[in-house]
Amino acid sequence: MTFQEAIPLTAVIISLATLVFSAIGLRKKAGLDYVSEIEKRLAAAERRADDCERERGAWNRERVALLERLAQI
Amino acid sequence: MLGRLLHAIMRLLQVGGPLIILYAVALHLSWGVLLLLNESAGWATAVHSVLVWIGSEYATAAVMFAVAIAAVAGLHRRLAHSLWGVGLMLPQQAVLFMSAVGAIQAMALSSFADGVVRPNPFIIADQLPAVLIAILHTIGILCYHVFSVARRA
Numbered sequence: 001m002t003f004q005e006a007i008p009l010t011a012v013i014i015s016l017a018t019l020v021f022s023a024i025g026l027r028k029k030a031g032l033d034y035v036s037e038i039e040k041r042l043a044a045a046e047r048r049a050d051d052c053e054r055e056r057g058a059w060n061r062e063r064v065a066l067l068e069r070l071a072q073i
Numbered sequence: 074m075l076g077r078l079l080h081a082i083m084r085l086l087q088v089g090g091p092l093i094i095l096y097a098v099a100l101h102l103s104w105g106v107l108l109l110l111n112e113s114a115g116w117a118t119a120v121h122s123v124l125v126w127i128g129s130e131y132a133t134a135a136v137m138f139a140v141a142i143a144a145v146a147g148l149h150r151r152l153a154h155s156l157w158g159v160g161l162m163l164p165q166q167a168v169l170f171m172s173a174v175g176a177i178q179a180m181a182l183s184s185f186a187d188g189v190v191r192p193n194p195f196i197i198a199d200q201l202p203a204v205l206i207a208i209l210h211t212i213g214i215l216c217y218h219v220f221s222v223a224r225r226a
Binding site: 003004012021022023026 | 164166177218
C-alpha cells in the first residue's frame, strides 16, 4: 500500500475508532450518571424518612400526654 | 502521587480540549482562505495530501470551511457529551489525519509535497506539528465529550 492510498484509509479508520470509543465511553458515563442520580434520590428519601420518624415520635409523646391529662380529669 | 498527576493531566486536557479544536478550526479556515487566494497554498505538504484526494482548490477550500464550521457547532454546550457532538468533530479529525499522513510521507521520503528535498531531520522538525495536532485533536474530542464532567441544566 502506498502513502497516497493510506491517507483516506487512515483518516476513516481513526475516525471510526474515535466514534466507537466515544459511544462506549458515553454509554458508560450515562450509566454512571444514572446510578449517581438514583443514589442522590435515595439519600434524600432516607433523610425525609428519618425526619418523619422523629416527627412521629414527637406527636406520639404529645398524644400520650394529652390522654394522661384527659384521664386525670 | 501518580494518581494525582494523572488527575491533573486530565483536568488540563479537559480545559485544553476545546482550545485544541479551536486551533484546528483556525488552521482550516486559514488554509481555506489561502487556497482561495492562491493555488500555490495547495503545495504545502499538509494541505497537498487533502487536495490530491479532493481534486480542486475550490472544493478543498469548501471542505476546509465545512469541517471547521461543523467542529465549532460540535462545541455547542447542548451537544456536549453526545455522539452528535463527536460526529460533528470527526470530519475535522479526518482532514487532520489526512494531513498527518501526508506529513509522515514527507518525513519518510525526505521530500516535501512540492518536490523540495531536505535532510530527514529537517522535514521531521518541520512537519511534526501536523502529526501532533491530529493526535491532540483526537484527545481533545474525547476529553471534551467523553471524559469531562457533565453540566446539569
